[in-house]
């Protein structure tokens with residue numbers, strides 16, 4: 688039996704991992720595919736977005752799959768996936784995932800499921816729109832690039848050619864060997880399937896920086912009812928400086944259900960299918976102080992009952 692082709696997708700919060708994965712999966716009807724989905728928080732928004740009966744999905748939430756807190760569960764998930772007769776497995780890491788120790792995880796998987804996988808590489812998505820502002824924020828971005836075998840510059844539709852070149856220069860400073868490709872509107876060139884990405888290895892395996900101690904705090908909000916778009920906008924604008932990322936679904940007056948994405952200074956809305964309730968996940972830049980900021984901003988901009996969870 689041929690080995691399962693295994694790809695890791697990394698990239699900072701909101702870089703476009705779920706978007707690219709959806710795009711890849713859309714063209715794989717008839718192919719047996721598994722997805723391991725990793726989110727920092729308790730609630731999986733991406734799992735809902737990727738839901739598809741034809742795909743074998745395992746969700747690992749509440750941390751990074753590279754951290755000691757989830758590493759064994761990750762090896763277990765890969766071992767389970769190895770028994771399902773799949774052709775491809777994609778792993779979507781959380782935006783804070785530091786894959787420096789990927790080789791260690793693959794070695795453990797090889798013991799648990801000998802000969803099951805052909806690891807085809809780590810693909811790091813780089814958000815061209817936000818990257819230059821984010822690069823100083825976190826060592827994670829450095830590590831994700833250092834340990835990738837292909838960098839895909841996403842959201843090139845949102846920036847000019849000068850900014851794309853600046854991002855490329857920075858990527859080259861961190862990883863001089865990985866191929867660099869570009870992606871607009873979530874579309875990805877599939878020629879990487881035919882490449883031996885493992886030829887492009889820059890850094891040796893090292894300890895991950897992910898730990899339960901330095902994991903950013905995440906909170907979620909539940910809301911029943913609907914609000915005007917302007918109020919939701921005002922609320923999100925208020926908390927934007929204090930969050931790395933907001934994502935979820937919201938019922939908006941007149942417009943109906945919307946998928947909400949805040950990445951850096953950009954807020955995106957897209958029509959979405961009805962959900963049992965409105966739900967937003969917040970990834971905090973300021974620890975638990977975000978609770979107070981969310982409560983105050985909500986009170987000022989919306990003023991209706993909602994429930995905050997951690």
Ligand SMILES: Nc1nc2c(ncn2[C@@H]2O[C@H](COP(=O)(O)OP(=O)(O)OP(=O)(O)O)[C@@H](O)[C@H]2O)c(=O)[nH]1
Nearest residue numbers: 700701702703704705706782842871872873948955
């Ligand atoms: N304009 C544009 N927007 C994009 C592109 N790729 C992703 N986006 C948007 O960027 C936002 C975040 O995309 P996701 O795919 O959810 O990002 P992610 O990396 O999975 O996010 P996390 O899992 O939270 O780290 C969404 O609003 C996407 O629609 C792109 O190529 N162009």
